[in-house]
Amino acid sequence: MSRSKPIPPKLAERTLCWFLRHELAEEVLGDLEEKFYHTLDTKTLTRAKLNYWYQVIHYLRPFAIKHNRSNSTLFTMYQHNFKLTYRNFLKHRSQFLINLTGLSTGLACVLLIYLWVTDEKQVDKFHQNHTRLYQVMSNHTDASGITTWKGVPGLLLEEIQSTIPEVEYAAATTDAHEYTLSVDDSYFKAHGKFASENFLDVFTYPLIQGSKSVLSDKSGIVISESLAQRLFRTSDVVGKDMKWHFWGKEKLVQVTGVMKDVPEGASEKFDFLMSWDYFHDDLIEYKNWYNYYGRVMVVLNSEADENAVETKIDQILKENQEGGRVDLFLANYSDRYLNSKYENGIQAGGQIEYVRLFSIVAIFILFIACINFINLSTAKASHRTKEIGVKKSMGASKKSLIAQFFTESVLLSLIAMLSALFLVWLLLPQFNLITQKSLTLSFNGPFIITTISLIVIVGIFAGSYPALFLSSFDPIEILKGKLVRKPGEIHGRKVLVIVQFTLSIILIVAVGVVYKQMDFVKNKNLGYDKDNLVYFEREGRLIEDSESLLNELRDAPGISHAALSGFMIGGGNSTGGVSWEGKTPEDQLQFWEIKSGHGLVEMMDMEIVKGRSFSSEFGSDSTSVLFNETAIDAMGLEDPIGKTIQHYTGEKKIVGVVKDFNLISLHTAVEPMIFLYNPEDTHFIMAKLNQGSEAATLEHMERLYKKFNAGYVFKPEFIDDDYQNLYTSEERVGLLSSYFSGLAVLISCLGLFGLAAFTVERRTKEIGIRKVLGAGSLKIIYLLSHDFTKMVLVAIVIALPISFFIAREWLKSFAFKIDLAWWLFAGAGMVALLIAWLTVGIQTIKAAGANPVKCLKDE
Amino acid sequence: MKETRLGEFEEVLLLLVGILGEEAYAFKIAEEFEGQTKRAVSIGAVHSTLNRLLEKGFLTSEMGSSSPERGGRRKRIYTITAHGSRILSDSRDFKVSLWNQYPGFANG
Known part of the structure; x- marks a missing residue:
């Protein structure tokens, strides 16, 4: 052996010594070293070292591993704690089950809400530059205040690109709209938008085929992978031709690129992109600084100051526009999904409110579930006083007892988390259906961290009070047989029950209010009859000749009316280009524009309060307009019929006034509206179907449609559906909050049930004696339940004002809302009281009916 | 009651212990x-198997001499006990008897 001989790997040796039993060390180390040098004779050093490691790992066998049992007190203690926890769970099975059910449903709610909230927060965040990506927004000031729009003049784009160096990329686009595309003679409907050259630099949707310049060609089109499959049944489609149709316009376009489908987490979905230049040059008639048809986004470079750029952009508009009533500002694009609402020019929440709301609900529910644990463990403390007394007199420190109770609660919360994960897995499909998302349980880093911290937080929070409380018992008192009750204890438990029920009642009221408001929204008389109104787009031959189809529709069975309609739920076009007699520069009014043919007002059952509606009896109506009452009031016109106004398309005469109706959602008050008689430019055909035969009538309509427009897609839409769609998020919130509050109430009741069971158990003897002495069942029931009744009553008193306040806040977002009736609150209180009685009642009635002999004979 | 049956690996090790005699240690x-x-x-x-054989009483062991290639550490030398060798021969006899009953090889 030479002096500088290689030696076995030190780390491996140390590892071996760490786990190997002491008495084996000598022989094993010797054997392994011999093996090492033996291997070295025939193999390389590395191989020998590797082999050494291999041998070490193979010593991980039960016979060779150290047994710590006898050595470490810490280890023994934990082992003991685990064993006790397990035995306690077995012994108090009902308490364990109540705690487990409560905690796991609570945790499941929290996890579901967590998944939803994180998903909501990720919307639009997939763009590479999302932190530097801004949308240019406009604030319009008029007499009624400031209104915020996402529209800006399309001319802004070039100015920004040429004059502001801090802007790395800028792009203009339109909102996604459903257009018709045709390949040869097959027609398809798909959502698309116009986008300028740099669109794909601003929004980093990946391209599968084509280069970055795909949007520079005026007759180019970029389609999504799935649209390519739909149109051509392959995604290798660059260079293929198709036609784009909209309102009599037709354009031959060529596929220049294929992009990946817009991901789930995008706020706006679309299937194809066409050239902004084409849109801007060929489709926009009124291309000026007063027409807000563009949506402009900018990506700032990393050093740019947002405020400075904002001012510069605003300045561009100010230089080109007279009047200065419009201010431009920047809003981070990916924040807009959650913060879309503006009130008087100031950001005022939006979807983020629901994100917050549900986060709070999650905390509520978890809190309620933890309270159950706290209450039941302190209530049942009497069962464990002996254990604590013995331990303390054997020398257990307060610290070690606290550790024991924490082990118990953390272990319980771990088990609860496991069953919660199972529950979530079970409920996720249903939850996705309600939330319209595709959430999955994926165990990525943040999710694992969340679950683990939830386990720890719940374990420690739920365990803290019992741990401190139980460990502070005086051992001498306990062992003497005295039940030491601190005066604050029962009091504390009561407070917690009150908190639980307060939270539950708030949730019940919330559900009631949301439900009532949604019911009100659905059934409110809108000022027109929205039922059974069906409409479809005028396309192909219907643009030149709609009258023949209209006539056939009017004659068809099952259809009572048919007319040309420009009526769109949620608005459509609006204009500030109206002036009237006595208009001052301060009177900036935006009017919703509804284009119409004959018979629309009658079909929709709107009321004419003055004058008449459009009618062929009065010759050509081409210069006639109707206003709604709000518009007339806002313009300050008295006796409006016959007066003339200036519209941006020419001079018009007011022939009638329509009673106010709700065109946009009930969140906003009725706004000024103008009806224009312009059948050539009215985009939809609308029909009123008779009740009962809708399906058959629709089929008939489709046959008629195909006769006129062979090949085109007949896609009828119901006004009623559009109206419902305005409230999907409220509807969803209503549904979700009813589920979650149901669970909260359930969990609270579980706790109450446990407490009641415990009280009855503890007072069995008392009840027996009372019965023997002649107390009736009713008396006993009263005795047992009046405590709980008082707690719930206190909870009601606390909860109702709070819930009234919350409900009023929520309703503020509606211009049309329900009155908060007293019975709604009284009802919620009654429900809570009834549920509490029911829960407690099962226990008390059983106890009251029991035979006193049975509970008194043994002792 | 102690497990007294002999597995294939155990049997081979037991035999090897016998073959190696004084040199019968794990490596x-x-x-x-x-x-x-x-x-x-x-x-x-x-x-681990030697350990099991020890527990079953087929082997005994004692610490032997040390040598430089093991860093001066001693080795544990195993020896077959009387019980062990009986088990081995029982096992052989049993197998031979099986062989004899197998018609294909009865004459061979």
């Missing part, structure tokens, strides 16, 4: 096993 036995059977085995696996 040598593992080497011999690999040499004779051409099957790879870790020292840990051999050690």
